[in-house]
């Protein structure tokens with residue numbers, strides 16, 4: 203019997219849905235935030251009513267049964283919740299005797315557990331309801347399966363990797379009973395190394411969350427990026443270092459906290475350095491820098507221990523901590539691993555793909571071989587909406603067809619800032635040339651211009667380069683391929699003055715490697731820009747304004763275009779000008 207596998211990332215943040223074919227191909231993957239245009243879709247189930255059945259009708263085979271694969275094993279989660287029983291959390295939060303920083307931490311944990319429990323109660327129920335009322339699907343078997351949270355992270359990373367043998371580290375905020383897990387991946391099989399549900403609440407992800415809050419940012423809004431951006435302006439602070447380095451201990455393949463009394467004292471000292479919102483951000487650059495330093499040290503120590511198992515020279519890194527592109531870029535130089543793979547969606551959204559592929563592999567003894575997985579798995583722009591723009595909007599539009607990359611490159615060379623939308627949306631947080639805002643990297647002023655008039659965000663936020671693979675070694679020290687903009691590397695001193703628009707304060711850039719076979723039109727655009735300027739890279743930032751997800755529809759894109767300083771917008775070969 204044929205089966206389609208629907209992966210549901212049902213964490214209370216970054217929910218997502220993925221659909222995998224009977225042959226193991228990922229047909230579709232998208233975070234709910236895109237369709238809803240609600241950043242990170244906090245507290246929202248992935249099987250959005252109406253939307254999920256629309257996707258099933260579009261991508262599933264009417265002759266196939268359906269497997270719903272969820273990204274939390276509900277029994278373990280209930281066990282975690284039961285551990286809280288007997289602890290008077292509400293009373294401790296309400297008590298004046300509890301220090302403020304402890305109250306904040308408890309409130310955060312309570313919010314996490316309560317939100318997660320409500321999501322666990324009904325993974326896929328809305329979709330099952332929709333299927334039951336459908337003429338096509340009501341007679342099909344619908345089976346629900348539940349997978350360990352960390353294993354779905356591992357699956358997304360391992361199955362998308364080019365490796366047939368790898369070690370995999372999952373480092374997360376919190377998943378089931380711990381924040382970390384290690385696996386050995388061999389020819390489609392993912393096996394735990396050691397005990398997976400270790401008795402530890404230590405978490406490198408939650409450490410970064412704490413730093414994010416200490417800097418005055420909001421981690422639930424996904425502002426951890428800002429810590430990374432700010433870190434480049436700071437320097438080592440010995441006092442902060444001694445506090446933070448003592449908060450997490452690496453012990454073989456475990457993370458541990460110090461004794462509770464010591465941890466409380468350290469947290470108190472850190473909380474005393476918390477930014478008051480009226481204080482200038484830049485004063486906290488040293489905190490961000492030192493925290494990033496501690497994060498990378500802990501990460502490298504853990505990864506060196508993992509390599510010590512001797513099972514592979516290839517590393518797959520997954521979980522929320524794998525979104526730290528700055529640390530990712532330093533792994534090959536600072537650990538014995540020879541190769542690194544980080545999926546385009548290593549966070550919880552990616553687990554939709556992980557769960558669906560685990561379900562597929564459970565049913566198929568000979569899984570499809572490892573290969574590069576395209577990140578272009580999301581929705582397209584609706585042709586009908588584009589036709590309406592052409593026919594009714596009265597806007598200045600031009601059908602450019604195959605000439606679009608050349609025309610776009612020409613505009614960039616003239617200093618214009620353009621929106622570039624084509625084909626299917628990227629899966630994961632990065633715009634990789636299909637939902638992007640592009641600019642000429644040769645101007646130093648372009649950063650300020652885009653932050654002030656297009657993205658409306660802080661002046662310290664950096665911009666990333668998309669570079670033709672052939673020129674990677676010419677521009678970056680210790681160049682590594684970075685297909686998903688997942689790692690940050692250092693620009694060579696000899697080229698940094700050529701492209702100041704994409705060189706961050708510490709001479710780094712979070713690059714996207716572009717190859718023709720991965721994205722031919724985007725490759726052509728950058729090649730055309732190179733022919734005009736002798737520069738093989740462009741500035742690429744995601745097509746959104748601060749606080750909003752990447753645009754999902756033609757209507758979303760036009761709203762950004764007309765409420766920002768963008769000069770032109772290309773959507774699937776149609777150019778719209780102001």
Ligand SMILES: [Fe+2]
Pocket residue numbers: 351355374375376377521522549550
């Ligand atoms: Fe996770």
